[in-house]
Amino acid sequence: MSLSIHSTVKLNSGFDMPLLGLGTFRAEGKETVNAVREALAVGYRHLDTAMMYRNEKEVGRAIHENGIDRADLFVTTKLARDGQGYRETWRAVEASLENLGLDYLDLYLIHWPVESLMHETWKAMREIAQKGLSRSVGVSNFTIRLLEELKTESDFIPAVNQVEFHPFIFQEELLGYCRKAGIQLEAYSPLTRGRRLDDPRLVEIAEKYNKTTAQILLRWNLEHGVVTIPKSVTPSRIRENAALYDFSLDQEDMAVLNDMDENLRFIHPDWAPPEWGS
Numbered sequence: 001m002s003l004s005i006h007s008t009v010k011l012n013s014g015f016d017m018p019l020l021g022l023g024t025f026r027a028e029g030k031e032t033v034n035a036v037r038e039a040l041a042v043g044y045r046h047l048d049t050a051m052m053y054r055n056e057k058e059v060g061r062a063i064h065e066n067g068i069d070r071a072d073l074f075v076t077t078k079l080a081r082d083g084q085g086y087r088e089t090w091r092a093v094e095a096s097l098e099n100l101g102l103d104y105l106d107l108y109l110i111h112w113p114v115e116s117l118m119h120e121t122w123k124a125m126r127e128i129a130q131k132g133l134s135r136s137v138g139v140s141n142f143t144i145r146l147l148e149e150l151k152t153e154s155d156f157i158p159a160v161n162q163v164e165f166h167p168f169i170f171q172e173e174l175l176g177y178c179r180k181a182g183i184q185l186e187a188y189s190p191l192t193r194g195r196r197l198d199d200p201r202l203v204e205i206a207e208k209y210n211k212t213t214a215q216i217l218l219r220w221n222l223e224h225g226v227v228t229i230p231k232s233v234t235p236s237r238i239r240e241n242a243a244l245y246d247f248s249l250d251q252e253d254m255a256v257l258n259d260m261d262e263n264l265r266f267i268h269p270d271w272a273p274p275e276w277g278s
């Protein structure tokens with residue numbers, strides 16, 4: 001598969017989404033500004049933030065300082081869990097746009113499902129897309145059951161579902177479902193939040209390709225056609241996480257990685273969907 005840092009996927013909205021983006025969860029203040037600045041210099045054009053991360057202003061500041069053409073950027077932010085419902089969703093998107101200093105988002109996601117408000121929230125999300133406040137809208141942390149539930153009251157399909165995705169939680173069924181439904185899967189915590197980077201199976205594959213285990217994990221996302229958003233505030237790692245295009249994983253190594261699934265989640269808050277288990 002011939003890919004580059006400029007590679008994109010076409011969303012069901014008709015817009016293109018870069019396969020690689022910079023995550024910003026737990027990036028604070030000046031370090032967020034510096035990380036975004038570094039990422040843009042390296043060639044990232046896709047940034048992932050959220051109202052809940054409290055760093056939209058810093059992401060916006062770095063974008064504006066850089067002076068990059070808005071049309072060349074892909075900016076995602078997310079609707080917080082405690083701000084859902086029809087009116088609240090409208091208020092929240094306006095606040096996020098103001099924080100970021102942007103006229104429109106590229107992608108607006110429901111950060112976590114709130115089932116009791118899901119249909120009215122989705123109605124607002126659809127209108128937000130129709131009015132062009134966000135070019136595409138989607139969901140995050142949605143299971144197949146919730147995606148099916150969404151369809152019972154709306155024929156408007158999310159463009160993206162952002163979920164935890166790495167070999168230790170290879171959500172193959174969800175990936176297949178989303179592919180069939182025309183929903184782009186996006187991987188969060190693709191580096192296992194740094195917790196499993198020394199797994200011996202990963203180390204062995206990394207040595208074979210002369211790459212780091214982080215790069216193997218990210219390339220595994222790309223080989224699956226999954227958008228990936230590694231977070232780092234460390235300049236050398238921001239560069240490392242974008243050096244993914246001078247190798248590809250062979251079938252044998254993909255099979256080893258696919259077999260590592262243990263349904264292991266590093267993000268599992270109290271409010272997670274019940275089918276995640278405890």
Ligand SMILES: NC(=O)c1ccc[n+]([C@@H]2O[C@H](COP(=O)([O-])OP(=O)(O)OC[C@H]3O[C@@H](n4cnc5c(N)ncnc54)[C@H](OP(=O)(O)O)[C@@H]3O)[C@@H](O)[C@H]2O)c1
Nearest residue numbers: 023024025188189190191192193194214230231232233234
């Ligand atoms: N939708 C959701 O509910 C949700 C949930 C979680 C995350 N996300 C999004 O997904 C993004 C990525 O997920 P994440 O932040 O949870 O975890 P991640 O990207 O898997 O891992 C980030 C951690 O790995 C470290 N790291 C980064 N590159 C590395 C490398 N090359 N070698 C070694 N360590 C490295 C980072 O440290 P330094 O920063 O110190 O370099 C940080 O501690 C988030 O930032 C956020 O934008 C969304």
